[in-house]
Amino acid sequence: MSGPAAVPDPAAPLTPSGNLRRRQAVSKLTEYAATGAAVLAVGVLAIVIISVIQRGASAISFDFLVKGGPDGIGPMLVGTGVIVGVATLIAAPIAILIALYLTEYAGQRFARAIQMTLDVMNGLPSIIIALFIFGLLVVGKKQSGIAGSIGLAIIMVPLIARGTQEILLLVPKAQREAADALGVARWRTVLTVVLPSALGGIATATVLAVARAAGETAPLLLASSTFDGSSYHLNPFEALPNVPIRIFQLSEDPNPEAVAEAWGLSLVLVTLILIASLSARVLLARSKRKMGGS
Amino acid sequence: MSAAESPVMRPRARRRRGASSRRKRFDRFGDAALRGICILAVLLAGGAIFGVVYEVIDGARPAISQYGLGFLSDTAWQPNFNEFGAGALIFGTLVSSFVALAIGAPIAISIGLFLTLLAPAGVRGVVAPLVELLAAIPSVILGFWGIIVLAPFVRDTIEPFLNGTLGFIPLFGEPQTTGSSVFTASLILTIMIIPIIASISRDLFQAVPRDVQDGAAALGATRWEVVRGVVLPSTSSGLIAASLLGLGRALGEAIAVAQVIGAGSAIHASLFMTGDTLAARIANEFPGALTEMHQSALFYCGLILLVIGLASNLLAQMIGRRFGYAGGAMR
Amino acid sequence: MTSYGNGSDAPSRLRLRTDGPPPAGQVPGVAPPPEEAAQPSEALLPEAVFDAQQVAVFYGPKEALTDVSLKIRRGQITALIGPSGCGKTTFLRSLNRMNDSVPGFRIGGKILYHGYDMYAGNVDRVEVRRRIGMVFQKPNPFPKSIYDNIAWAPRNLGLRSGLDERVEKALRGAALWDEVKDRLKDSAFGLSGGQQQRLCIARAIAIEPDVLLLDEPASALDPIATGAIEDLMHSLKGRFTIVIVTHNMQQAARVADRTAFFSLQAGGAGAKPVGTLIEFDDTQAIFGQPRDPRTRDYVSGRFG
Numbered sequence: 001m002s003g004p005a006a007v008p009d010p011a012a013p014l015t016p017s018g019n020l021r022r023r024q025a026v027s028k029l030t031e032y033a034a035t036g037a038a039v040l041a042v043g044v045l046a047i048v049i050i051s052v053i054q055r056g057a058s059a060i061s062f063d064f065l066v067k068g069g070p071d072g073i074g075p076m077l078v079g080t081g082v083i084v085g086v087a088t089l090i091a092a093p094i095a096i097l098i099a100l101y102l103t104e105y106a107g108q109r110f111a112r113a114i115q116m117t118l119d120v121m122n123g124l125p126s127i128i129i130a131l132f133i134f135g136l137l138v139v140g141k142k143q144s145g146i147a148g149s150i151g152l153a154i155i156m157v158p159l160i161a162r163g164t165q166e167i168l169l170l171v172p173k174a175q176r177e178a179a180d181a182l183g184v185a186r187w188r189t190v191l192t193v194v195l196p197s198a199l200g201g202i203a204t205a206t207v208l209a210v211a212r213a214a215g216e217t218a219p220l221l222l223a224s225s226t227f228d229g230s231s232y233h234l235n236p237f238e239a240l241p242n243v244p245i246r247i248f249q250l251s252e253d254p255n256p257e258a259v260a261e262a263w264g265l266s267l268v269l270v271t272l273i274l275i276a277s278l279s280a281r282v283l284l285a286r287s288k289r290k291m292g293g294s
Numbered sequence: 295m296s297a298a299e300s301p302v303m304r305p306r307a308r309r310r311r312g313a314s315s316r317r318k319r320f321d322r323f324g325d326a327a328l329r330g331i332c333i334l335a336v337l338l339a340g341g342a343i344f345g346v347v348y349e350v351i352d353g354a355r356p357a358i359s360q361y362g363l364g365f366l367s368d369t370a371w372q373p374n375f376n377e378f379g380a381g382a383l384i385f386g387t388l389v390s391s392f393v394a395l396a397i398g399a400p401i402a403i404s405i406g407l408f409l410t411l412l413a414p415a416g417v418r419g420v421v422a423p424l425v426e427l428l429a430a431i432p433s434v435i436l437g438f439w440g441i442i443v444l445a446p447f448v449r450d451t452i453e454p455f456l457n458g459t460l461g462f463i464p465l466f467g468e469p470q471t472t473g474s475s476v477f478t479a480s481l482i483l484t485i486m487i488i489p490i491i492a493s494i495s496r497d498l499f500q501a502v503p504r505d506v507q508d509g510a511a512a513l514g515a516t517r518w519e520v521v522r523g524v525v526l527p528s529t530s531s532g533l534i535a536a537s538l539l540g541l542g543r544a545l546g547e548a549i550a551v552a553q554v555i556g557a558g559s560a561i562h563a564s565l566f567m568t569g570d571t572l573a574a575r576i577a578n579e580f581p582g583a584l585t586e587m588h589q590s591a592l593f594y595c596g597l598i599l600l601v602i603g604l605a606s607n608l609l610a611q612m613i614g615r616r617f618g619y620a621g622g623a624m625r
Numbered sequence: 626m627t628s629y630g631n632g633s634d635a636p637s638r639l640r641l642r643t644d645g646p647p648p649a650g651q652v653p654g655v656a657p658p659p660e661e662a663a664q665p666s667e668a669l670l671p672e673a674v675f676d677a678q679q680v681a682v683f684y685g686p687k688e689a690l691t692d693v694s695l696k697i698r699r700g701q702i703t704a705l706i707g708p709s710g711c712g713k714t715t716f717l718r719s720l721n722r723m724n725d726s727v728p729g730f731r732i733g734g735k736i737l738y739h740g741y742d743m744y745a746g747n748v749d750r751v752e753v754r755r756r757i758g759m760v761f762q763k764p765n766p767f768p769k770s771i772y773d774n775i776a777w778a779p780r781n782l783g784l785r786s787g788l789d790e791r792v793e794k795a796l797r798g799a800a801l802w803d804e805v806k807d808r809l810k811d812s813a814f815g816l817s818g819g820q821q822q823r824l825c826i827a828r829a830i831a832i833e834p835d836v837l838l839l840d841e842p843a844s845a846l847d848p849i850a851t852g853a854i855e856d857l858m859h860s861l862k863g864r865f866t867i868v869i870v871t872h873n874m875q876q877a878a879r880v881a882d883r884t885a886f887f888s889l890q891a892g893g894a895g896a897k898p899v900g901t902l903i904e905f906d907d908t909q910a911i912f913g914q915p916r917d918p919r920t921r922d923y924v925s926g927r928f929g
Binding site for chain 2: 026041117131274281
C-alpha cells in the first residue's frame with residue numbers, strides 16, 4: 001500500500017525525493033564505469049602504439065628498410081608484398097563473384113547457406129588453415145610462398161565478400177531495372193553498370209582485407225617460414241621471407257639486436273596497416289557519398 | 295529473369311534477324327557463363343571448408359587410432375617418448391578463453407553503452423574508430439608487445455597485488471619469473487576480443503527503439519534504470535551471440551598466446567603459472583615436429599580445436615539469427 | 626459548465642498571482658492578445674499546477690514555438706488542439722522535460738510547476754518525470770509481462786510492498802483489469818493496440834503522479850479503442866491533472882475543461898512560420914464563441 005513517502009508532495013521543490021538520491025548516485029557510478037571502460041580501451045591502444053613507435057623508431061633507417069638481414073628487413077617487406085599480392089589476386093575475384101551471386105542470383109535459402117558458409121570461413125582459426133595448407137600443399141613437397149598465399153586467401157575471401165555485398169546492395173535497384181527495361185542482358189548490366197558503381201566499396205573491402213592479411217602469421221607458419229632473410233627472393237614457388245614470421249621468430253630471441261629488429265618490423269607493419277585502414281575509411285566514405293547522390 | 299523486349303525493337307530485329315539473334319544467343323551464353331562462374335566461386339568456398347575439415351581429420355587419423363579418446367584427458371606430453379595427451383591443452387584453452395571473456399565482455403558491452411547512450415557525437419566519432427583500430431593490430435605484434443612490455447608489468451605489479459590481496463583463492467598463486475602465464479595470455483586475448491564484442495554491442499544498442507526508452511524515462515527512471523530495465527534485456531540474446539563470437543576468436547588464437555603463455559605442460563590451479571592451449575601448442579611445436587606421430591598428435595589437437603571453434607561459431611550464428619541480429623559478424 | 630475539480634489545497638500553500646485583472650476595456654472587432662480570457666479572481670480557481678510564461682522553444686537555431694503563456698489548473702483536463710506541426714507536442718514534452726534529450730533543445734521564458742521554475746539548475750529531471758507522467762502517441766509497452774510493465778517503475782521507486790494491489794488498482798484505473806486479470810504474466814505484446822495503450826496509461830498512473838500528459842493517446846487506435854480511452858479520461862479526471870494533445874476536435878470538446886488552440890504564425894522578416902498559442906479558454910467558449918478568427922476557422926473546419 002502506498003505509504004506517506006510513496007507520493008511526493010507536489011509542493012516540494014523539484015529536487016530528488018524518496019530514494020532518488022541513491023538511485024542517481026548508482027546511475028552516475030555506472031556512467032563513470034562505462035566511460036572508464038572506453039578510456040581503458042583507448043588507453044591500451046595508445047600504450048601499444050606508443051610502445052611500438054618509441055622502441056621501433058630507433059631501428060628505422062634507409063639501410064634498415066632496404067638491406068637484407070640481419071642488417072635490414074628489405075627482403076621481408078618485399079616477400080610480404082608478393083605473398084599478399086598473390087593472395088589478393090586469388091581471393092578478390094572469388095569473393096566478388098560470391099558476393100555477386102548473393103545479390104544478383106541467389107534465392108533465399110541458398111543465400112542463407114552461402115552466408116553461413118562465409119561466416120564459418122571467417123571464424124576458422126588461422127592455425128587450422130595452416131594445418132590445411134600444410135596437409136594439402138606442403139607435406140611431401142616443400143614450402144612455398146604461394147601455399148601461404150592460398151592460406152591467406154581463405155582468410156580474405158569472407159572479408160572481401162562481405163564488403164562487396166554491402167556495397168552491391170547499395171547500388172540503386174532503379175539502375176538495374178532501367179537496364180532490364182531497355183532489354184540489356186543481365187550479364188552486361190552487371191559488368192557495365194553494377195560493378196563499376198560498386199568499385200569504390202570493393203576497393204575498400206580489398207584494402208582492409210590486405211591490411212588484415214599482411215599481419216597474419218599462422219597461415220605462413222607452415223607454408224613460408226623456412227626462408228633465408230639475407231637476400232631478396234621473388235619466386236613464389238619457394239618459401240619467401242615475410243614480416244610476420246620474422247617477428248614471430250625474433251620474439252623468442254633475447255638478443256638486443258633481435259629485439260630492435262623486431263620492434264622495427266613491428267613499426268613498419270603497424271604503419272602500413274594504419275595507412276591502409278585510414279585510406280580504406282576515406283574510400284568508403286567517398287563511395288557511399290557517390291552512391292547516395294546517384 | 296530475362297530481358298524484356300520492347301515492341302519498338304521488333305521491326306528492326308526483323309530486318310537484321312541474323313545479327314540480332316546471334317547477339318541474343320551470345321547474351322544468353324553470357325548470362326549463363328556469369329552465373330556459372332559465380333556458382334563455381336561459391337562451390338570453391340564451400341569446398342575449401344570441406345577441404346579444411348578433411349585435411350585435419352586425415353592428418354589426425356594416426357594419432358586417433360593410437361591414442362583414441364584418452365587423448366582428451368591425458369596430460370602427459372613427451373614427444374621423445376611418443377606420449378601425447380591434450381588434457382592440459384584443452385584445460386588451458388578453455389581457461390584462458392573464458393577468463394578473457396569474463397574480463398572482456400563486460401568491458402566491451404560497457405563501451406557499447408558508452409558509444410550509444412553516453413558519448414556526444416564528437417567523442418563517439420573519435421572513440422569508435424579507435425576501438426576498431428585495436429582489432430587491426432596483428433596478433434604477432436600484440437604478442438611481441440606482450441612479451442616485452444605487458445608480461446614484466448603483470449609479473450611485477452598485477453600478479454603480486456592479486457596474490458597479496460586475494461592469494462587465498464587458488465587462482466591467484468605465486469607469480470612466475472618471466473611473467474609468461476595463463477593470466478598474461480588471457481589479458482592479451484581480452485584486448486583482442488574487446489573490439490569484436492564492442493562493435494556488435496554498439497549496433498545492438500543503437501537498434502533499441504527510441505520510444506520504449508522514452509517510455510521508461512517518462513516513468514521517472516534514472517539512465518541506468520532505463521539501461522537495466524529496457525536496453526539490456528531487449529538485446530540480451532544478441533549480446534550472448536556477440537560474446538560467443540569473441541569466445542571463438544579467443545579459442546583459436548595461436549600466435550599471440552604462443553608468445554606469452556610459457557608453453558607449460560601441466561594443469562595448475564593458479565592463473566599465474568605457465569600453461570598452453572591447443573592452438574599455441576600447434577604453433578610452437580609443429581614447425582619442429584619431426585616424427586609423423588608428433589605431427590599427427592598436433593593434427594589431433596587441431597581437430598579438437600576445430601570442433602570447439604565450429605561449435606561456438608555455429609551457436610553464435612544460431613542465436614544471432616533467431617533473435618534478429620543478421621549475422622553481420624564480419625567486421 | 627466549467628468544473629473546477631477538487632482543488633482542496635492546504636491554505637498555507639503558496640499561490641502565485643501572475644495574472645492581474647483583465648484589461649479594462651476591449652477594443653471591439655480586434656482579437657484580444659493570446660492569453661486567458663477574463664477569469665474569476667484567482668482565489669476561486671483551482672491552483673495553477675503549470676504556469677507557462679512566454680515560453681519559446683528552439684531546436685538549435687530554429688524556433689519551433691514562441692510566446693506561449695497559459696496556466697494549467699489542478700484537477701482539470703486541458704486540451705491542446707491545432708493543426709500539425711504547430712508545437713503542441715513540443716510544448717507538452719517541455720512540461721516534463723522530455724525535450725531535454727533532443728539535440729539542440731533550448732527553452733526561453735519560464736515554466737513554473739507549483740511555483741518552481743522547472744528548468745532551474747537544481748531541478749532533477751528524473752524527479753520531474755516521477756511527478757509528471759506521460760503517455761505517448763504510439764503504445765510503447767516494455768518487452769515484459771503485463772504485470773512487470775506496471776510493476777517496473779514502482780519497483781525502481783522502492784515501492785515493493787503491496788505491489789499486487791498497486792498493479793490491480795492501476796489496471797482498474799485504466800479500465801483494463803477485467804480483460805487481463807487472468808493473464809498478468811503474459812507478454813504485453815499479446816495485447817491489442819487499444820489494450821496496449823491502456824496498459825501504458827495504467828503504467829503511468831501506477832506510480833501516482835501529480836500530472837498526466839497525454840500525447841494524442843488515441844490517434845494510433847481504432848474508433849472503438851478511442852472511445853474507451855475517452856471514457857477513461859473522464860474517470861481519471863478528478864484524480865490527476867491532465868493535459869492532452871489531440872488532433873480530434875470532437876474529442877477535445879467532449880472531454881476537456883479548458884482548451885488551448887495552437888497554430889502557426891508567420892515568422893518576422895520572411896522567416897519560417899513558428900508555432901504559437903492563439904487562444905486559450907473554457908472549452909465551451911473555444912468551440913462556441915471563439916474570439917480569434919483563426920480559432921473560428923479551425924474550429925469550424927475550414928482548414929486543418
